[in-house]
Each structure stands twice: as C-alpha cells, then as structure tokens.
C-alpha cells in the first residue's frame with residue numbers, strides 16, 4: 175500500500191519530468207544543429223586575381239585569372255576572368271623602336287585595371303612571358319631583345335599591380351605549362367589524386383597530351399607509355415600526390431609562320447626563271463612578292479641563304495595539296511636519329527600515347543577548314559578535303575570568305591598541309607590514332623595555352639600533395655546533420671511511446 179501511495183505521489187512528477195526532458199532534448203538538438211550549420215557555413219567568397227601576358231611571336235594576349243582565396247590549392251578553381259588581345263604585332267617586332275613595345279600593352283593593361291576591383295590591385299601579381307619570337311630576336315640581337323624586355327617591364331611596373339617579372343620562357347617551360355593548363359582545366363589531377371585506400375598507386379593515370387602550334391615554335395608534350403630516354407626532354411612533376419613523367423619538346427622555327435618561310439626558302443631554286451616560284455601551297459590566281467632580305471632575316475632561314483642575284487621572289491599559287499606536302503616535307507630531316515625513336519631533326523620522341531588536345535594555330539586552322547570534328551573525319555578525309563580546298567581558285571575563296579583577313583585566308587592551304595605533315599610525318603600520328611587528337615580553343619571558360627599553368631606554378635597553387643579537404647561538401651554535411659537529428663528524435667518519440675505509455679497506463683491502473 176505504501177509503495178502504491180508513493181507511486182501515486184511520484185507519477186505526476188514522473189510524467190512532467192519526461193515532458194520537460196523531452197522538450198529540453200528537442201531544444202538542445204535544434205540549438206546544436208543550428209550552431210553547427212551556422213558555424214560551418216562558407217563565408218562569402220573573397221576572390222583573388224592574377225595577370226599573365228603571353229608575348230608570342232605574332233601577337234600579345236593578356237589573361238586575367240580569378241579564384242576564391244580560401245580554395246587556392248584545390249584543382250580546377252582558377253578560371254579565366256578576362257582576356258585582351260594587344261593591338262599590333264608581337265613585342266619582338268619592336269626591335270628597332272623598343273619604346274613602342276611597352277606602349278603597345280597600355281590599352282590591355284588599362285582594361286585590367288578596370289576589370290579587377292581596386293582593393294585587389296596591390297596584391298594581384300602580373301607576369302609577362304615571351305616565347306619564340308623573342309627567342310629568335312635574342313639569337314639575332316641580344317641587346318635589342320634586352321631593350322624590348324626593359325620597355326615592357328617599365329610599362330607593367332607603372333600599374334598598381336604586383337609586378338613579378340618579364341622574361342623569355344624556355345621552350346621546355348612553354349610545353350610543360352601548356353600540358354599543366356589543359357590537365358588542370360580537364361580536372362585530371364583531381365581525378366588522379368582521389369584516394370582509393372592504402373595501396374593507392376602513386377604513378378599517374380590518365381592525362382591529356384598537349385600540342386601547341388605558334389607562329390615561330392611548336393610544342394609536343396605527353397606522358398608516354400615507355401620510359402623517357404632523354405633527360406633534356408623529360409619533366410618530373412609531383413602534383414596532388416601523384417607522380418608524372420612527362421615528355422616535352424619545343425621545335426624553334428616550326429611554328430607556322432617560320433615553317434612557311436622555311437618551306438619557301440628550301441624550295442627556292444637558284445635558277446628560278448624570272449624570279450618566280452610556282453607554289454602549290456597557295457591557290458591558283460594568288461600571287462605574292464616577298465623580299466629575300468626579309469625571307470632570310472630570321473635565324474630559321476639564314477642557313478638556307480643561297481647566292482641569288484635577285485632581291486625578291488614572286489610566289490605564284492598552283493593549288494595542289496599533295497605537292498604542297500611534298501614541299502613541306504623537305505623542311506624535316508628524318509635521318510641522324512641516335513635514340514631508339516625520333517620525331518625529326520634527330521630529336522628523341524617516345525611513341526605517341528594517349529589522347530591529345532591541339533590548340534593555338536592547330537585550332538584556328540582546323541576550325542576554319544571545318545576539320546575539327548575528328549570523330550567523323552579520318553586522316554584520309556582530311557587530306558581529301560585539303561585537296562579540294564587548295565585546288566579552289568583564289569578568286570572563289572575570297573568570294574566565299576569576304577570577311578576573313580587576307581593574310582590568314584591565303585595561308586590556310588599551306589597551314590592545313592603543314593599541320594598534316596607535322597602530325598603525320600613529324601610526330602608519327604597515323605590513321606589509327608588520328609582521332610585521339612581534339613582541336614580545342616577553350617576548356618570551360620578558359621583558353622588552352624601555357625599562361626594558366628605558368629601562373630599556377632609561380633603562385634605555388636599546385637601542391638605536391640593532395641590538400642586535406644573536408645570529406646563532405648557543405649550541402650552533404652547539412653543534410654547528414656538534419657537527417658540524423660530527425661532520426662534521433664524519431665527514436666526518442668518511439669521510445670517514449672513504447673516505454674513511456676505503459677508507465678502511464680500502469681499509473682492509471684494504480685489510481
């Protein structure tokens with residue numbers, strides 16, 4: 175009887191206690207979840223910026239990149255914010271009036287000033303990298319190339335950004351950074367660095383080879399299947415926890431402008447009748463006079479200089495693609511290979527392996543010729559199309575493309591045939607692996623080229639080891655917190671219904 179009375183006295187308190195505890199529990203969970211969510215909420219993103227000027231042989235482009243400050247070391251976060259094409263020729267063309275080299279950059283630099291928020295100016299690095307045009311000028315006239323660099327450096331220093339240098343980059347750097355750019359933009363480093371357990375393979379898996387065709391030089395860069403034989407063509411990277419052994423070579427003088435000069439020079443006969451060269455790489459009806467002084471000015475053609483009495487030569491188009499390729503083939507030397515395999519001019523090259531992204535002039539030319547959709551276009555089809563295009567008379571070509579710059583238009587026949595010869599005979603691409611080449615201009619919003627890779631490297635934005643990032647994205651984290659809290663609540667309610675009610679029932683019984 176005593177116990178019964180006790181229970182009767184305690185039961186109302188028991189029930190109240192359970193209700194109070196449940197309320198407190200629910201409030202507690204709500205407070206914990208809300209605090210965790212608010213505390214972990216990503217802050218509004220602060221953006222950082224970087225500027226790289228690509229001072230190429232034919233022109234200069236300015237690229238502005240941006241990325242969220244707190245995600246610096248993630249792969250794929252840097253994006254192209256803006257690009258500006260400098261008016262006029264490349265900086266190496268200002269060798270006689272070096273002051274103008276710097277001045278030519280002002281318009282694009284002014285644009286950079288307005289497109290980057292003022293508060294970020296002083297922390298925004300600006301780099302200028304000059305490529306093959308300046309390499310050739312340095313060979314020809316060291317002093318002039320120094321003066322051009324001083325002039326552009328003075329202009330860049332006069333802006334409120336963080337000036338980080340203007341220099342001539344090596345062909346090896348050009349190839350390496352082009353490869354880093356395309357693989358960074360493709361997200362390949364990220365894919366490869368995913369952790370698959372303790373026996374994760376540290377050797378890299380899938381990457382995209384990079385083919386860059388400029389005006390004065392061309393680069394080929396890829397991860398071969400076999401071991402790389404020559405140290406000067408090999409790059410070792412450790413990126414995001416993976417090792418990469420990359421083959422690269424830059425051919426100075428094999429950009430498409432220098433290759434055209436070289437082709438004309440090599441095919442020039444001493445006894446050219448009436449100073450006229452029948453040229454199969456130009457359309458029938460096209461004619462162009464070139465001064466021999468200009469033709470032999472570059473170190474690329476200097477060795478071809480013949481004892482000619484004439485000052486100029488007239489190129490008369492005969493429009494024949496296969497004959498054009500025969501002429502182009504003469505600028506490649508396929509003997510003198512001292513390695514197990516070579517591309518040309520005695521340069522070691524491992525066998526072509528994997529997929530390739532071909533950009534710059536590869537893209538401009540193949541895009542114009544409608545030859546970029548390689549999945550339908552075999553190498554044989556490409557040659558067939560070139561035959562047809564080259565044999566089209568110049569007057570018809572001009573009529574069909576009235577808005578295309580005449581210099582570009584007149585050279586597409588040569589350029590297309592040069593690209594085929596370089597890829598097929600030079601690098602040994604075949605009908606079977608032709609479709610591994612994709613002609614690209616951009617990946618996402620960013621241009622393919624060496625500039626992004628250059629900036630990523632100089633700002634230390636590509637770490638050797640994979641950065642430790644939170645295992646869950648923010649959305650996933652919130653979802654898990656909410657789902658598990660609700661689950662806990664449900665469990666408590668069920669517990670209360672099943673174990674709390676009988677207690678109440680027994681209380682009734684007792685009463």
Ligand SMILES: O=P(O)(O)OP(=O)(O)OP(=O)(O)OC[C@H]1O[C@@H](n2cnc3c(O)ncnc32)[C@H](O)[C@@H]1O
Nearest residue numbers: 230231232233305306388389390391429534535538
């Ligand atoms: O890398 P380097 O050798 O220093 O040269 P670059 O950087 O100036 O070379 P680009 O890739 O910008 O251009 C390569 C060539 O393509 C030419 N080019 C640019 N736009 C073109 C277009 O729309 N159609 C055809 N050719 C084009 C340009 O004149 C060059 O001869």
Ligand SMILES: [Ca+2]
Nearest residue numbers: 230305388534
């Ligand atoms: Ca270039």
